[in-house]
Amino acid sequence: MSNHTVIPIQATHEDPRLPPLKRQHTARYYAHRVRESLATRVSKVLCTIFLGLLFILGILAFILWLSLRPHRPRFHVIDFSVPGLSQENGFENAQISFNVTVRNPNQNIGIYFDSTGASAYYRNQRIGETPLLYPFYQPPKNTTAIPGVLSGATLNVNTERWKEFMADRATGTVLFRLDITSTIRFKVSTWDSKHHKVHASCDVSVGQDGLILPASRNKRCSLYFS
Ligand SMILES: *[C@@H]1O[C@H](CO)[C@@H](O)[C@H](O)[C@H]1NC(C)=O
Numbered sequence: 001m002s003n004h005t006v007i008p009i010q011a012t013h014e015d016p017r018l019p020p021l022k023r024q025h026t027a028r029y030y031a032h033r034v035r036e037s038l039a040t041r042v043s044k045v046l047c048t049i050f051l052g053l054l055f056i057l058g059i060l061a062f063i064l065w066l067s068l069r070p071h072r073p074r075f076h077v078i079d080f081s082v083p084g085l086s087q088e089n090g091f092e093n094a095q096i097s098f099n100v101t102v103r104n105p106n107q108n109i110g111i112y113f114d115s116t117g118a119s120a121y122y123r124n125q126r127i128g129e130t131p132l133l134y135p136f137y138q139p140p141k142n143t144t145a146i147p148g149v150l151s152g153a154t155l156n157v158n159t160e161r162w163k164e165f166m167a168d169r170a171t172g173t174v175l176f177r178l179d180i181t182s183t184i185r186f187k188v189s190t191w192d193s194k195h196h197k198v199h200a201s202c203d204v205s206v207g208q209d210g211l212i213l214p215a216s217r218n219k220r221c222s223l224y225f226s
C-alpha cells in the first residue's frame with residue numbers, strides 16, 4: 001500500500017518566484033548568478049554604510065555649527081552724563097561723557113573691532129559724533145569698556161538746542177540716544193569672517209543733575225546689522 005503514495009512530479013521544481021530551471025544551463029551560468037547576487041548584496045551594504053556615515057557627518061556638522069555659530073556682541077551703557085545741565089553756565093562748557101561696555105559672549109570666537117564710532121542724538125537729531133578707540137581684538141568671553149567724550153568740535157549744540165535741553169530738564173528728564181557703530185569680524189580659530197557693520201542703539205535718560213538715571217544704567221542696547 002505504501003508504495004502508492006503519490007509524489008508529485010513537479011515537487012522539486014517549482015517555486016513560482018524562481019525562473020524555470022532549464023537543463024541546458026551550465027555550471028558557469030550558476031556561478032555567474034551567485035557572483036552577481038553577492039555583488040548586489042555587497043553594494044547594498046556599502047551603500048548603507050555610506051549613507052550612515054553621511055548622516056553622522058551631517059549631525060556632527062550641525063553640532064559644530066551650533067557650537068561655533070557666532071553670537072552678537074552685547075552693548076550696555078554703564079555711564080552717560082551731561083555735566084553742564086546742572087551748572088549755571090552749562091552751555092559754555094557743554095560736554096557729553098559716556099562709557100559703554102561691549103561683551104563678546106562667544107565661547108570660542110574672537111571679535112575684531114576694526115573701527116568704532118559713537119554718535120549722540122537728541123530728538124532724532126545728531127548732536128555729536130566721534131571715532132572711538134583704535135582697532136582692537138576682543139578675546140572670547142571678554143568685556144571691554146568703551147569710554148568717550150563729545151565736546152568742542154565733536155559736539156554740535158547751539159543755544160537753541162541747549163534751551164530745549166533745559167526745558168526737558170525742568171520736567172525731570174532729558175532723553176538722549178547713543179549709537180555705537182562698529183565694523184567687526186569674527187575670528188574662528190584661524191578663519192576670519194567677512195566684515196559686518198553692527199549698530200548698537202542705546203536710549204539714555206539724564207536727570208536734573210546731568211547724570212544718567214538709574215533706570216538707564218546698565219541697560220542693554222538694541223542691536224542690528226547692516
Ligand atoms: C579683555 O581683552 C582685553 C584686550 O585683549 C584685555 O586687556 C582685558 O584684560 C580683557 N578683559 C578680561 C576681563 O579678560
Ligand SMILES: *[C@@H]1O[C@H](CO)[C@@H](O)[C@H](O)[C@H]1NC(C)=O
Pocket residue numbers: 078079099100145146147148
Ligand atoms: C568705564 O567703565 C569701566 C568699567 O566699569 C571702567 O573701568 C573705566 O574706568 C570707565 N571709564 C571711564 C572713562 O569712566
